[in-house]
Amino acid sequence: MGFISQLFGIVLNWLYGIFNNYGIAIIVFSILLRIILIPITIKQQKSMKKSTELQAQMTEIQKKYKNNPEKLNQETIELYKREKMSPFSGCLTSILQLIIILSVFWLVSQPLTYMKRIDSNLIDKYTSEMKENGSNQNNSYIQIAVINYAENKYNEISSLLEQETIENREELKQKQNEYNQLRLNMEFLGIDLSKVPTQSLEDWRVYIIPVLYVITSIISIKITTAKQKKEKRKQDIVVSNNEEKQEIDPTEQMQQMSNSMMYMIPIMSVMIAIIAPLGLALYWFISNVLMIIERLIINKFIDKEKDKEESLND
Numbered sequence: 001m002g003f004i005s006q007l008f009g010i011v012l013n014w015l016y017g018i019f020n021n022y023g024i025a026i027i028v029f030s031i032l033l034r035i036i037l038i039p040i041t042i043k044q045q046k047s048m049k050k051s052t053e054l055q056a057q058m059t060e061i062q063k064k065y066k067n068n069p070e071k072l073n074q075e076t077i078e079l080y081k082r083e084k085m086s087p088f089s090g091c092l093t094s095i096l097q098l099i100i101i102l103s104v105f106w107l108v109s110q111p112l113t114y115m116k117r118i119d120s121n122l123i124d125k126y127t128s129e130m131k132e133n134g135s136n137q138n139n140s141y142i143q144i145a146v147i148n149y150a151e152n153k154y155n156e157i158s159s160l161l162e163q164e165t166i167e168n169r170e171e172l173k174q175k176q177n178e179y180n181q182l183r184l185n186m187e188f189l190g191i192d193l194s195k196v197p198t199q200s201l202e203d204w205r206v207y208i209i210p211v212l213y214v215i216t217s218i219i220s221i222k223i224t225t226a227k228q229k230k231e232k233r234k235q236d237i238v239v240s241n242n243e244e245k246q247e248i249d250p251t252e253q254m255q256q257m258s259n260s261m262m263y264m265i266p267i268m269s270v271m272i273a274i275i276a277p278l279g280l281a282l283y284w285f286i287s288n289v290l291m292i293i294e295r296l297i298i299n300k301f302i303d304k305e306k307d308k309e310e311s312l313n314d
Contacts, residue, residue, distance in 0.1 A: 002106065002114075004099065004100075004103040005103045005104075005106040005107045005110075005114045006114055008029070008033075008103055008104060008107050008114070009107050009111075009113075009114035009115040009116075009117070010117075011029060011032065012025055012026070012029050012107065012115050013115045013116060013117070015028050015029055016115070016184070020185055021185050021187075021188065022184050022185055022186045022188065022193055022279060023186070023187075023188025023189070023191075023193055023279075023282060024188070026108075026193075026279055026282050026283050026286070027282070027286050029283070030283050030286040030287050030290065031286070031290065033100075033287070034287060034290040034291065034294065038294065040093065040096065041291075041294055041295075041298060042298055043093075044093045045295065045298050045299065045302060046302060047093075049302060054079065057079060058076070058079070061075045061076060061079065101268075101269060101272075101284075104280060104283055105272060105276060105280055108276065108277050108279040108280045108283070109141050109143070109144070109276060109277060109280075110141075110143050111143060111144075111147070111184060111279075112143045112146065112147065112182060113143065115184075116181070116182075116184070118181060118182065122178070122181070122182075123143065123146060123182075126146050126149065126150065126182060127142055127146055129149075130145060130146060130149045133149075135149050135152075140196065140199070140275070141196065141276075141277060144194045144196075144277055146182055147182055147183065147184050147186070147194060148194060150179040150180075150181075150182035150183050151179075151183050153175075153179045154176055154179040154180060154183055157172050157175060157176040157179070158176065160172060161173070161176070186279070188282070190205065191205050191206070191208065191209065191278065192205075192278070193277060193278045193279040193282060194277055194278070194279070195277065195278055196274075196275060196276065196277055196278070197210060197273070197274045197275070197278070197281075198274055198275050206278060209278055209281040209282050209285055210270070210273045210274055210278075210281045212285050213269075213270070213273060213281050213284050213285040213288060214270055216285060216288035216289055216292065217269070217270070217288055219288075219292055220288055220291055220292050220295070223292060223295055223296065223299075224295065269284055
């Protein structure tokens with residue numbers, strides 16, 4: 001995952017060089033990443049829809065071979081092969097989301113390493129200097145603390161250089177250039193993205209982005225579950241005249257597993273967001289907004305495609 005964090009860091013640093021603002025760079029990075037993931041999102045949506053449609057066929061197979069587990073498993077595998085579908089596709093997508101979550105977490109918690117690619121010796125040098133000066137106020141995220149320390153020192157030297165009688169001007173300029181390498185403009189719409197909510201409880205602004213993230217997560221889950229319920233109702237109509245199912249449908253079991261992952265990831269993300277720098281919560285919030293838009297558009301497109309297929313079959 002460190003390798004993925006490095007790749008993300010290269011892109012984020014390039015965007016930062018364009019906009020000179022950490023928040024804007026994260027927003028554009030989120031958009032680019034969602035665009036790259038669109039094919040996977042489309043495949044996931046189609047897989048979820050197809051999984052629901054297979055439920056009727058699975059019910060028939062289950063009834064027919066309920067006393068023959070070996071044949072039941074064989075026919076189930078054949079059905080998935082015939083329909084070119086994997087029962088674990090939803091879980092694989094959730095695993096991919098988890099990998100991205102952790103990679104972005106490492107990226108925003110260690111931006112000097114993964115984003116600015118600063119030499120570790122220079123980071124260690126100013127980490128020690130910061131501790132010696134008693135300026136280490138952010139023990140959880142040392143590199144964020146170093147960035148804030150470098151910003152303060154850079155501004156102090158800038159003030160000194162404005163004095164005409166300053167003696168060691170060249171030495172101060174050299175020191176200022178070193179501090180400049182460690183600086184990041186993390187102010188975004190009046191919010192300091194370097195802050196950690198659990199470590200800045202007195203600042204009400206640190207709650208804005210995490211709260212927005214929670215709201216968009218709830219909306220995203222509701223859209224997904226509403227779509228699944230709609231498809232399930234259609235299939236229930238198809239199988240309503242059949243006998244009552246004797247066992248739990250394996251397809252439904254896979255769907256329940258996928259749904260559990262769908263709920264678990266946002267809950268885990270919220271827990272991480274409140275103990276991580278706000279840059280991470282901003283990334284997740286923007287990603288959620290884009291994901292909601294994607295799902296609404298993709299669902300509409302898939303429904304139109306399905307209606308067209310059904311009209312041709314009729």
